[in-house]
Amino acid sequence: MTSNLRKRHRQEKWFQRMGLFSLCLALLFLGIIFGKILITGLPAFFKTEIEAKSAPQHLLNPYAQYVDQGKWTAASDAVDMYYKNGYPGTLSPQDSQSIEALKSQNKIRLSFNGAFFTHSDSSAPEMAGIWGALLGSLLTLLITFLTAFPIGIGAAIYLEEFAPKNSHIYWIEATINNLAAVPSILFGLLGLLAFIHFIGLPRPSALVGGLTLGLMSLPVIVVTTRASLSAVPFALKEAALGLGATPLQVLFHHVIPSALPGITTGVILSLARALGETAPLLMIGMVAFIATPPSSFLDPATVLPVQIFNWSRSPEMGFVENTSGAILVLLLILGLLNGLALFIRKKFETHHGF
Amino acid sequence: MFKKEWGFLFFIFLFGFQIAEAAPPLRLAGSSAIFPFAARVAEYFHYKTQEPTPLIEGLGTGAGIKLFCEGTRELDGVMASRPFTETERKKCEQQNIDFQEFKIGQDGLVLIEKKGSQFFPIRIEDLRSAIAEKVFVKGQCLKNPYMIWSQIQPSFPVLPLRILGPAPASGTYDVLLEKIKGPCDSLLRHDGIYIEAPANENLIIQKVLTAPHTIGIITFSFYEQNKNRIRALSVNGVLPFLKTIQDGHYPLSRPLYIYIKLNDLSDHLNRLLYMREFTSNDAIGKSGYLTEKGLIPLPQSEQRNIQKDLAQLFKTGGSS
Numbered sequence: 001m002t003s004n005l006r007k008r009h010r011q012e013k014w015f016q017r018m019g020l021f022s023l024c025l026a027l028l029f030l031g032i033i034f035g036k037i038l039i040t041g042l043p044a045f046f047k048t049e050i051e052a053k054s055a056p057q058h059l060l061n062p063y064a065q066y067v068d069q070g071k072w073t074a075a076s077d078a079v080d081m082y083y084k085n086g087y088p089g090t091l092s093p094q095d096s097q098s099i100e101a102l103k104s105q106n107k108i109r110l111s112f113n114g115a116f117f118t119h120s121d122s123s124a125p126e127m128a129g130i131w132g133a134l135l136g137s138l139l140t141l142l143i144t145f146l147t148a149f150p151i152g153i154g155a156a157i158y159l160e161e162f163a164p165k166n167s168h169i170y171w172i173e174a175t176i177n178n179l180a181a182v183p184s185i186l187f188g189l190l191g192l193l194a195f196i197h198f199i200g201l202p203r204p205s206a207l208v209g210g211l212t213l214g215l216m217s218l219p220v221i222v223v224t225t226r227a228s229l230s231a232v233p234f235a236l237k238e239a240a241l242g243l244g245a246t247p248l249q250v251l252f253h254h255v256i257p258s259a260l261p262g263i264t265t266g267v268i269l270s271l272a273r274a275l276g277e278t279a280p281l282l283m284i285g286m287v288a289f290i291a292t293p294p295s296s297f298l299d300p301a302t303v304l305p306v307q308i309f310n311w312s313r314s315p316e317m318g319f320v321e322n323t324s325g326a327i328l329v330l331l332l333i334l335g336l337l338n339g340l341a342l343f344i345r346k347k348f349e350t351h352h353g354f
Numbered sequence: 355m356f357k358k359e360w361g362f363l364f365f366i367f368l369f370g371f372q373i374a375e376a377a378p379p380l381r382l383a384g385s386s387a388i389f390p391f392a393a394r395v396a397e398y399f400h401y402k403t404q405e406p407t408p409l410i411e412g413l414g415t416g417a418g419i420k421l422f423c424e425g426t427r428e429l430d431g432v433m434a435s436r437p438f439t440e441t442e443r444k445k446c447e448q449q450n451i452d453f454q455e456f457k458i459g460q461d462g463l464v465l466i467e468k469k470g471s472q473f474f475p476i477r478i479e480d481l482r483s484a485i486a487e488k489v490f491v492k493g494q495c496l497k498n499p500y501m502i503w504s505q506i507q508p509s510f511p512v513l514p515l516r517i518l519g520p521a522p523a524s525g526t527y528d529v530l531l532e533k534i535k536g537p538c539d540s541l542l543r544h545d546g547i548y549i550e551a552p553a554n555e556n557l558i559i560q561k562v563l564t565a566p567h568t569i570g571i572i573t574f575s576f577y578e579q580n581k582n583r584i585r586a587l588s589v590n591g592v593l594p595f596l597k598t599i600q601d602g603h604y605p606l607s608r609p610l611y612i613y614i615k616l617n618d619l620s621d622h623l624n625r626l627l628y629m630r631e632f633t634s635n636d637a638i639g640k641s642g643y644l645t646e647k648g649l650i651p652l653p654q655s656e657q658r659n660i661q662k663d664l665a666q667l668f669k670t671g672g673s674s
Contacts (some may be wrong), residue, residue: 066401
């Protein structure tokens with residue numbers, strides 16, 4: 001009897017240990033990946049600057065001769081790599097000597113890379129920034145929100161509250177659930193066909209990107225919204241109906257307020273997924289070198305993940321750290337969005353709560 | 355309470371839907387081997403002329419040409435790492451697209467390996483035996499039987515064959531196929547020995563660095579930027595240098611082209627301005643910025659001819 005009990009306790013302990021081990025393993029992998037990105041990406045936020053007057057032209061960034069960039073001017077990619085890592089790359093021995101000379105005169109320095117946040121894409125890593133891609137992501141996400149949110153919520157409310165329970169509706173439900181699991185690149189193909197070839201919208205624009213991502217987010221929003229609507233207890237509805245409320249009043253006064261935390265969480269999470277999405281946007285031509293930030297929904301635009309993809313296949317060494325730096329910014333934004341979802345959930349749960 | 359939010363949304367709409375006043379930028383698409391050069395020229399073009407920065411898309415030569423020939427409005431130019439094929443030319447003519455070819459320089463395909471691995475000189479025939487799907491053995495075309503380098507040449511090391519290179523949609527793949535063409539008409543092998551890496555040469559370099567005994571096939575500009583980590587193999591006894599590729603001694607070299615649309619040229623003179631920047635001495639001269647990035651410039655006489663062609667186009671385009 002006691003030995004049996006001891007055995008059962010031992011089993012439980014082992015089970016707990018295995019769980020803890022899995023958790024640690026997952027954290028370890030996460031730590032390695034994140035650490036690697038952090039180590040390669042942090043130098044992107046600092047760049048080498050040279051006092052423009054005292055340096056030979058070819059040590060500065062390639063465009064310094066056309067635009068006055070102030071007293072301290074960004075050094076060329078090769079100089080940047082040399083100053084940060086001591087790696088000579090394509091520099092000649094004379095060049096590295098003149099850099100050493102600049103160093104001793106305090107005419108070369110490492111400073112915060114503000115241009116990384118205010119510049120758009122460039123073929124020179126020392127001049128490239130994420131501003132254009134950030135703006136493109138914002139415009140794209142706005143279109144995604146404006147299309148997916150009303151249509152998704154509307155469809156979910158109809159299906160959950162009003163739709164007759166017949167075979168057609170079951171078929172539609174099954175299709176929506178399937179669509180939520182379809183690989184995102186297929187939505188890219190759909191977007192290419194529907195919006196670009198059929199309607200003829202301009203090719204790499206935030207409008208087309210947003211509509212495509214909207215299509216992609218739609219099924220997820222419908223599924224999560226329906227889940228939170230169905231979690232509202234039936235007793236609540238019956239009580240409201242019993243007091244003489246119309247079905248519409250029940251819906252808007254009781255069901256939706258109670259389900260709101262769940263709905264908002266679902267919407268924010270699917271928007272976060274849309275923000276990090278690359279594959280469908282590759283299909284609709286947002287993988288381009290676009291150096292001018294978009295000023296409207298129809299302008300050529302790219303988004304942050306695609307910008308990262310583009311940089312990752314550039315030959316210059318400087319783009320390696322830029323790539324990781326942009327990944328850090330993207331992770332930060334995604335983290336903030338997920339935090340917001342969590343916050344909304346916690347805040348409203350205590351007030352209406354289910 | 356809600357009014358404020360609506361006002362904010364309205365403001366975003368105003369900001370979003372304002373119509374851009376500037377002329378639409380030039381648009382080029384095509385080979386990802388030319389993409390870095392075209393992007394660099396686009397920026398210089400912007401800084402020098404104050405025109406909007408052209409839009410460059412690296413889709414691969416085939417996809418670029420397809421888009422180029424879809425209509426007169428779609429693209430202003432296409433970057434191609436091989437000339438138009440006959441069918442592509444016909445399709446373009448059917449759409450009434452008039453275009454001019456500009457040879458902008460040369461490029462080499464470089465066989466690379468990790469620095470410090472065993473060096474062995476390779477010949478075109480060996481490369482064919484290594485990556486072609488069908489090879490000519492004992493008087494007939496057979497499915498490629500080679501699995502180890504030493505099976506191809508007894509002097510080669512006893513190492514498994516493993517080669518990473520371009521994928522079918524790219525012009526680089528077509529050129530590679532053309533270069534290793536033998537008695538058997540075949541594609542590159544599909545049995546896992548030759549691994550296709552779609553449009554990402556950094557990936558090939560990474561793989562070559564991490565997996566031992568892997569040979570990668572990349573373009574010269576990527577080799578130039580990563581010389582400190584990788585080494586080139588000699589082909590037919592010639593190593594890839596600027597000079598050997600330019601004078602044609604290095605066997606795996608190819609010309610690079612840009613095709614520019616000539617329809618309604620008088621309204622699109624910026625196409626010619628862009629090409630003028632591309633073929634200027636600043637860009638592809640002896641110490642031009644593209645030359646430093648790894649583009650192999652044309653011989654000077656050819657460059658002068660192109661500049662003459664451009665000047666001629668300026669005259670006819672400006673007057674018509």
